[in-house]
């Protein structure tokens with residue numbers, strides 16, 4: 001019963017977010033992504049309608065917990081246009097985030113979407129930071145919802161010793177995600193040490209230490 005309620009709430013969330021979609025509006029009923037095409041457009045070109053099937057609108061990838069056995073103790077599994085071609089031009093997507101005990105989904109932004117999370121189970125400390133550096137944070141629990149406005153830095157941390165999961169809804173078919181630590185310290189080619197040392201007001205040795213810890 002709890003599972004059904006969760007599913008209903010998430011569908012409502014996804015629909016509500018879609019109402020304020022920022023992705024361009026569609027000009028036809030469906031435009032199932034043809035990911036094999038060489039044509040470059042904003043999004044993906046449409047697959048021939050005669051080849052469209054229910055499978056293009058179906059995905060089982062977030063039915064189970066993702067593998068959280070990693071440095072951060074979290075795993076994001078996207079349910080977006082890259083694995084559901086039928087989402088192309090529809091302006092919505094979802095993700096499931098699983099957390100090991102005390103696991104962290106580290107500070108990141110979504111350049112193309114606002115995010116709403118629905119806590120499937122557990123207890124998380126979540127927050128975002130505005131462009132005037134106000135930190136908005138809260139502990140959220142099973143069945144509760146929290147919003148991360150488009151483009152603002154945010155994170156979620158499991159604050160319990162039990163595994164935790166959330167479902168996230170986005171108003172973009174492909175919200176994109178950029179993690180700050182990874183972007184600054186693991187990019188290729190690397191951001192020069194002197195740039196980071198000056199930005200963080202530390203010596204270059206400390207930058208090198210962080211780089212090594214993340215690589």
Ligand code: GLV
Nearest residue numbers: 076095097105168
């Ligand atoms: C959570 O913040 C996510 O981006 O999936």
Ligand code: MN
Nearest residue numbers: 110115148154
């Ligand atoms: Mn996010």
